[in-house]
Each structure stands twice: as C-alpha cells, then as structure tokens.
Amino acid sequence: MPENEHHDPFEDRLTAALRDAGDGFDTDMAALTAGGQVRGRRAQLLRRTAVIGGAAGIALVGVGGALLVPGGDSSANQRPAAAAARSASASPAPARAFSGDDLLRIFKELLPAGEFSEEAAQGTDSPTLPYARVVYDDSEGKAALGISFNRMEPGSPEARELTRCPAKALVAYDDCTSSRLSDGSLLMLYRGYEYPDRRADTKRWSAELVTAAGQHVSLSEWNAPAEKGAPVSRAEPPLSTGELKEIVTADVWRRVVDAIPRDSTPSPTGAPEAPPQGAAGETIGKTLAALLPDGLTVADRGGQETEYAYLVVDDGKGRSLVQINVQPDMSDVAHQLYGSAETLPDGTLVATRKGPGEKGAEGVVMWTADTMRPDGFRVVISAFNTGAQHEDATRDAPALTVEQMREIALSPKWEELR
Amino acid sequence: MRQGRADEYAEFAAARAGHLYRSACLLTAGDTHLAEDLVQETFGRLYVRWGRVCRVGNPAGYAQTVLTRTFLAHQRRRSSRERATDVFPDLPGAVDGDAPLRLTLMAALARLPAKDRAVIVLRYWEDRSVEQTADVLNVSSAAVRTRCSRALGRLRELLGEDLAEYSRP
Numbered sequence A: 001m002p003e004n005e006h007h008d009p010f011e012d013r014l015t016a017a018l019r020d021a022g023d024g025f026d027t028d029m030a031a032l033t034a035g036g037q038v039r040g041r042r043a044q045l046l047r048r049t050a051v052i053g054g055a056a057g058i059a060l061v062g063v064g065g066a067l068l069v070p071g072g073d074s075s076a077n078q079r080p081a082a083a084a085a086r087s088a089s090a091s092p093a094p095a096r097a098f099s100g101d102d103l104l105r106i107f108k109e110l111l112p113a114g115e116f117s118e119e120a121a122q123g124t125d126s127p128t129l130p131y132a133r134v135v136y137d138d139s140e141g142k143a144a145l146g147i148s149f150n151r152m153e154p155g156s157p158e159a160r161e162l163t164r165c166p167a168k169a170l171v172a173y174d175d176c177t178s179s180r181l182s183d184g185s186l187l188m189l190y191r192g193y194e195y196p197d198r199r200a201d202t203k204r205w206s207a208e209l210v211t212a213a214g215q216h217v218s219l220s221e222w223n224a225p226a227e228k229g230a231p232v233s234r235a236e237p238p239l240s241t242g243e244l245k246e247i248v249t250a251d252v253w254r255r256v257v258d259a260i261p262r263d264s265t266p267s268p269t270g271a272p273e274a275p276p277q278g279a280a281g282e283t284i285g286k287t288l289a290a291l292l293p294d295g296l297t298v299a300d301r302g303g304q305e306t307e308y309a310y311l312v313v314d315d316g317k318g319r320s321l322v323q324i325n326v327q328p329d330m331s332d333v334a335h336q337l338y339g340s341a342e343t344l345p346d347g348t349l350v351a352t353r354k355g356p357g358e359k360g361a362e363g364v365v366m367w368t369a370d371t372m373r374p375d376g377f378r379v380v381i382s383a384f385n386t387g388a389q390h391e392d393a394t395r396d397a398p399a400l401t402v403e404q405m406r407e408i409a410l411s412p413k414w415e416e417l418r
Numbered sequence B: 001m002r003q004g005r006a007d008e009y010a011e012f013a014a015a016r017a018g019h020l021y022r023s024a025c026l027l028t029a030g031d032t033h034l035a036e037d038l039v040q041e042t043f044g045r046l047y048v049r050w051g052r053v054c055r056v057g058n059p060a061g062y063a064q065t066v067l068t069r070t071f072l073a074h075q076r077r078r079s080s081r082e083r084a085t086d087v088f089p090d091l092p093g094a095v096d097g098d099a100p101l102r103l104t105l106m107a108a109l110a111r112l113p114a115k116d117r118a119v120i121v122l123r124y125w126e127d128r129s130v131e132q133t134a135d136v137l138n139v140s141s142a143a144v145r146t147r148c149s150r151a152l153g154r155l156r157e158l159l160g161e162d163l164a165e166y167s168r169p
Helices: A011-025 A029-046 A048-054 A081-091 A100-110 A155-162 A242-246 A250-260 A281-291 A331-337 A401-409 A412-417 B003-027 B034-048 B050-056 B060-080 B100-110 B112-127 B130-137 B141-159
Strands: A114-121 A133-138 A144-152 A173-180 A186-193 A204-212 A215-222 A297-303 A308-314 A319-327 A349-356 A365-372 A377-385
Touching: A011 B003, A011 B100, A011 B112, A011 B141, A029 A133, A029 A144, A029 B003, A029 B034, A100 A114, A100 A133, A100 A144, A114 A250, A133 B112, A155 A186, A155 A204, A155 A215, A173 B050, A186 A242, A204 A242, A215 A242, A281 A308, A281 A319, A281 A377, A281 A412, A297 B141, A308 B034, A331 A349, A331 A365, A349 A401, A365 A401, A377 A401, B003 B060, B003 B112, B034 B050, B034 B060, B050 B060, B060 B130, B100 B141, B112 B130, B112 B141, B130 B141
Parallel strands: none
Antiparallel strands: A114 A133, A133 A144, A144 A215, A173 A186, A186 A204, A204 A215, A297 A308, A308 A319, A319 A377, A349 A365, A365 A377
C-alpha cells in the first residue's frame, strides 16, 4: 500500500481489486521470455557496433522502430543525392499487410528443401517490427534461421552503419564484405560468431540489406538450433553467403517493409520518441585525440556515425583501446547510472569504475570515467589493457588512468559538440 | 553477452515474466495481445543492455520502468490516430462467468488516459511512492498527485465507492 497522508479506504479496495484482477492474467511465460530475447538479439545485431562496452545509448524510446532507427542525424547531409531523390519520390502507398504466417510461408519457399520446426513470426500489422524465424534442417543438422524487417532513412548514417563491416578491433569474425548492388542497395555479407570471444563455437552468418528506398532486411543463420544456449549441431550454418544474398534480396521482402505502418517508425525529421541528436563519431574521436595526455600515439581509430568513437592508443608499452560515448539528454537514467556518484559544485555527476572487460577475454580490465552535466549531457570514457576488447590482455593496465579519463571527460571542449 | 550474464538474464526473465505480464495487462486495460508485445519489447531492451542494468542494480524496478515507458510511447503513437477514451463500450452490465471484477475493472481502467492509468498501476499495483512514480514517468511529484487524485475520482465514479460487489468474497 502506498503511503498516504490522508488514508482513503477506496485506495485499499482498489489495491485489492487490482491484485485480484492482475493475478487472473496468465499466458505462456516461456514464449514471452523467448520472444523478448529474440527481439533483444535482433536489436543487438542492428546496433552491433553500438553495444561495445555497454556504454551505448540507453535513452528510452518508442517501441521497435524508434529503438533501432534513430531519427535525424547531424551528418545526414552526407546522404547521397540519388538516394535522397528516390526517397522523396517514394510515396507511402497503402500496402497489403503480411501476417506472420505469410512471412513464414514465403521464407520457407525461398529456402532450399528441408525440414522445418519451431516456427515463429510476427506480421506487419503488429505494433512491433515483423520477423520470421524457423529451425531448419537440410538433413545435416538443425540450424536456427531468422529474418527481420525494418524501414529506415535511405542513405542515412544508420543505413551505412548497418551495412558496413565492423572494425576488427571491435569484433572478431571470419570474413565480411560490404557492397553496393546495381539497384543502389547496400549489402553486407558477414560470417562471424555468436559470441565474439568464441567461448562457444556457435557461428552466426548474416546478410544485411538496405535498399535505396530504405527497406531494411536482416537475415541470420546459426550452426545451432538456437542463437544461444544450444549446442552446436553442425560445422557451419546451412546457407552459403551466395544463398544468403539471394534470399535477402528477394523482391517480396521489400513489399513486406512497405507494409509496416508508417507511424511505427520515426519520420526522417525525428518523431517525438526518437532519440535526440548526438555529435558525429568522427568529431568525438578528434576531440578525444586532442585531449589525450602527451606521450600517447593513436594507432587506430573508428566509431559510429553518432555518439560513439574509439581510439587505439600506444604509450610505448603496447596498445590500449579507449572508447567514448557522448550522449545528449540522458538525465532520465541518471539515478541509475550515478547512484553513488560524486557531485561537482556545478551539479555535474562523476562516477569512476574499475572492472573486468565485458567480452570475456583473458585478463582484460575496463576502467571507466562516467560524467553527466546537469542537463543530461553525458561523456563516458573507458580504457582497456588490450588493443581489441575481445582479445586477451597485452599489458597490465590501460594506457590512461581513471584520473586522466576523468579530466578528459570533464573538459569544457565537449561543450562544443552539443 | 558472457555466459554468466546470459544465465543471469535468463533467470531474471523467467522470474519476472509473470509479474511484468500482469502489470502490462493492467496498463493496457486487459489488451492481452498488446501486453504480450510490450513485455517482449521490454525483455528485448533489457537483453541489449543487461550488463548495464545489472551494474546499476534493481533490475526488477528498471524492467517495470522500461515497460511503463514502452507502453506510454506506444500510446502516444496510437493517440495520433484514435482517441482511446472515446471508443470504449459501456461498462458491462450483468457480467457472467468467473471474472466480473476483472472485466469491470478493465473497462474502468480503459476509460482513463494512458498516463493516469500508468499512475494507478504504479501506485496501487506496484506499490510505488509518489516520488518513484514521478521518476518513472519523468514528471514532477505534484503532477503525479494531480493525476492520481483525478484518476481515483474517475474510478470511484465508474466503480462505485465501496467496490464491494467486485471483490472476492
């Protein structure tokens, strides 16, 4: 019972009535949790480079599309003119809806002959994004396959990011190609692992397609009957990269994306739920490099289109990965991030941490300085004692101390990136 | 996700699914399909940022916050197309079956604006304080109090002061 200065018996009765009514609802909880994991996994695939270090944006946004497709971006003006023109002329004509069963049927028709089980799908009229997944057996072992759909701003930084091979400093994989097809679509074919640290041999191969009209189709396959938690059932996933390409580029999928209701994805100018604009990753990287103490050289660099950058620095004792997120409007999660943080006289919150790395590599430590200005502008820097966080430690400590990172994060230079 | 983390996540999801689903059913005023979607979306988001969620502590509270905000974001988008409070049918009269309470209560909740419903669920189902409710909804405590007393008044009007006929014997 909530505390209440003027106790009202109606509130007691309401509490009891809500209990009774709420307790009467029941459903298949295992299916709910499994469905949640699939969505999480899908979001993670789409934000592959964003989850590194766990410092990625955690701004809470709308269902589905808004989470995966940030709205307007500071570097949107780099959009190729051809793609922009095409998007402007692509009118949102009403499209036929596809049910989950439709998606499963089409998906299975496109796959080579085999046995199917554990089918699940969500159609285009669902409040969240459509997908289909099956366990497929071509007689050489069961394999999970999944395809999902989304719409995005054509030619946008997000579209390029999704179809650009990840930096080897960040993710271990076997091979990856990124190309532009004759119809203007961007396609990435990727052969890597479910777990970047390779603690299990689960392979994940995928194809990411973003058409010139902004239709995004994501196809993944595993050499196990589930993405996670299932033993490997075969040496490799069943479909070759050639087959992945053929299936992901099938025309029918573009109609599926077109059938996703317009208002379930943010408009190009940014829906109310769209995350706020962030600074360009390139600018963040440059600013960080300029703020490094003397004696460090930058051996490698990279990042995302917005809000995130990394540098691999060397102080003469070996490479050390330094990553940074610069995020506006994070005040809604301040109390979660900075529970016991130090508060500076101007109201800026500062938390520092020393912990293990997050990718499970041997001996890796991650040191972090996390700061938030009173208006929610967050600068968080982490440094590792290795040049790539999925690789084992190559030195005792990161090349930057927590104190140095704190100083860098609190620099007034970041104000220029707002 | 590391195996330890993945196990922790799976354990958490299994333990909290029931409660989150029931919360979602109340938030959606008995729309169980939407409730299932919202819970899956919530789990999806927790999955992506599980490492962070663990570090900040109280994942159960965080999950409830994500669920509530996911629900409100969904309602905001939907409200541009329809006015939910105008289209619900009259309260059921003579209700049959085992669940008169649930149906009547859901019909009454459905008549509240989404944010008011969220306040009621957080305060009286989740036992959150006014301040905690304000945190979840990103509004001031005063706004929560206002919404709460307005929603209580409306429920009182719809359900009757004593609620007795809806309570279990």
